Amino acid sequence: MMQGLPMRFAADGLPSEVRVYEVGPRDGLQNEQSTVPVEVKSEFIHRLYRAGLETVEATSFVHPKWVPQLADAEALMPLLADLPADLRLPVLVPNARGLERAVAHDCRHIAVFASATESFARANLNRSLDESLAMFDPVVTRAKAEEQWVRGYVSMCFGDPWEGAVPPAQVVRVCRALLEMGCDELSLGDTIGVATPGHVEALLRELTAAGVPVGRIAVHFHDTYGQALSNTLTALRHGVTTVDASAGGLGGCPYAKSATGNLATEDLVWMLQGLGIATGVDLARLTATSAWMADRLGRPSPSRTVRALTGADSGAGSHPNSHKEQ
Template sequence: MIEGLPMRFPDGGLPPEVRIYEVGPRDGLQNEKATVPVEVKAEFVHRLRAAGLGTVEATSFVHPKWVPQLADAEQLMPLLGDLPPGLRLPVLVPNSRGLERALAHGCRDVAVFASATESFAKANLNRTLQESLAMFEPVVSRAKAEGQWVRGYVSMCFGDPWEGAVPPAQVVRVCRALLEMGCDELSLGDTIGVATPGHVSALLAGLDGAGVPVDRIAVHFHDTYGQALSNTLTALRHGVTTVDASAGGLGGCPYAKSATGNLATEDLVWMLQGLGITTGVDLTRLAAVSGWMADRLGRPSPSRTVRALTGADDRGGSHQHSHKEQ
C-alpha cells in the first residue's frame, strides 16, 4: 500500500473503465434495523456524490408497510434537488402506484424488481413469476413513454433458499422478457450470495447465446461466502462494465433471511484501482463517508477496506470519524 491506495498492475484483458451503480441509500439502508433520519439519508447521498459516484440509487417508492425504512421517499427527494444534473438518482418502483409517485417527484431513472424463481416471486411480490412480469409490463411501458431510463433487477439469479440452484436458462427467460418490455439495463442479482465464478460464466454465456447484449447487463453480488469480488472479476472478463455495490457493505434482502451484505463499494474500488480500471471514485473520501454512516448506525462497517483506511474498530464506527463530524 502506498499512501492508502493500492499499487496498480493493469490487466489488458479487462475493461478500462467500470461504472459503479451505488445502492447503499436504497438497498443498503432498507435492510438496517434502525430507521435513519431523512436528513442523514440526504447527507449520505450528497457525500457519495462528492466522493465521485455518478449513479446513486436514492430510495424506493414502495408501500411503507413492506419497507418502513424507506417510508420517507417523498420527504427525501426534495432534499436532493440541489445535486448536479449529471448525477443519476434511480429509484425503485414496485408497481404503477410507485411509478406515479416517482414521476410526481421528477425522477428520471427508475427500476423494477423481478425474480428469476417462482418461490421468491411469491415471497416478495405475492404473485407467480408470470403474474409478476405481467404486473411490470405496464409500469415499464408507462415509464418509457414518459422518457424514463428503466432498469430491471432480476433477483435469485444463482440460487434460491427454497428452490436451490437456479438453472441459467431460467434466468435467461426472465431477462429476455424484461428486455422485450423495454428495460434499458438488467441487474443480475446473487441475492443469497451463493454464486461462484463458474456459475457466473455459465449465466453470462447463456445470456450472450440468447442475444442479450453484454452492455445491457450489470451484476449485483452479495458476499455471503466471500465470493463477491471473484464473481465480479469473472463478470468483467466477460465484458460486463456496470457493477452494483453498496458503500460500506450495507444491505441484504429483507425477504431472504440467508442474504448478507452487498459487495462493499470500497472493496470493489480497491480491486479496480489495483487493476488500473477507472471508476471516477475517490477511495479515501468514500471510505470516510462509510465511516461516517457506520457511526450513525452505531455499528462497524463490514467492509475490510473501510476498516483498513479509517482505523475502524469492532465496536461500531471509526477512530477517525466521530459523531461530532457533520
C-alpha cells in the first residue's frame, strides 16, 4: 500500500502555485459510450468542489446531435446553483446559439474550441479553419459584452491524425487570432497525445516570441504515449501556471479516435505536491471522488495515482487516509 502523500522536494525554475483546470465533467464524460445520469454529474461536480478544485468545466451547450452525452446541459446547471459563486464553472459553447443557452443559465465563464488544423476543423466543426475562426468572432465579442470570461481551446497543437506533425507557426496564427478576438486564456491541446517535451518547449518559445503572454496560456495534454506529466513539467519550467486535467483520467475526443484519456488530475496533483507546488487540492478527497465515479461507470480508473492510493485495480475502495464519501 502506497503512502497517502508524496515526499516533497522543491526544484528550481518552477512556479510556487498552479491552477488546476478540471475538465472531467465535460471533456471526460463526453467520451462515454452511454450518457451518465444528470444527478451523477451534479454529484461529481459537487465532490470535485469539496476536494478543493476552484475551476470545474461543467458541460457543453453543443447540439445534442453532435455530443448526446452532454444533451442534459439545461438540466444540469440548475443542480449546481447551490455551489459558491467563487467556484468557476466554465461551459463550452460552439456558436451563437450555444452562447445564448449559456447566457440564459447565467454562465459567467465560457469556452470556444478552435483547431490548429484544417482537417480537424472540418471533422469537429464542419468548417474550414478560417471559417471556424470567423464563426467564433461574434461569439467572443458578445460574450465579452456580457462581461463573461472567455477561454479559447486550440486542438491539435502538436499533431493531427490526418495531417501529421503540426508546424508551430500554424498554432501561433490561431492563438493570435483568438487573443485578438478577446479571449482571456488559451488552452493548447495535445489532442492525440503525441507531444514530447522538446516539442512543447519549441511551441511555447514561438508563442512567446510572437507576443502571446505566457500568463494567458494553459496546457491540455492527453497521455496516449505516457508523456503528459513530462510535457506538463516542461510547460511549468517555461512559466505556464494553468494545467488542464481530468479526474480519474477520464476522457478522449469523439472526433479523433486516436485520442485517449486526459492527464489524470490525481497524477498531476501528486507530482505538483511532490515538487512543493501549491494547488489547493485535497488529494485524498479527489482520489475518493474518482474512485466513486469509476464505480458509477463500472470500470477501473485509468489514473495510476488512484490505483496506487486505493490499493486495487478496481474503481472501488479508498486509501485508509482518504476522506471516503459514499
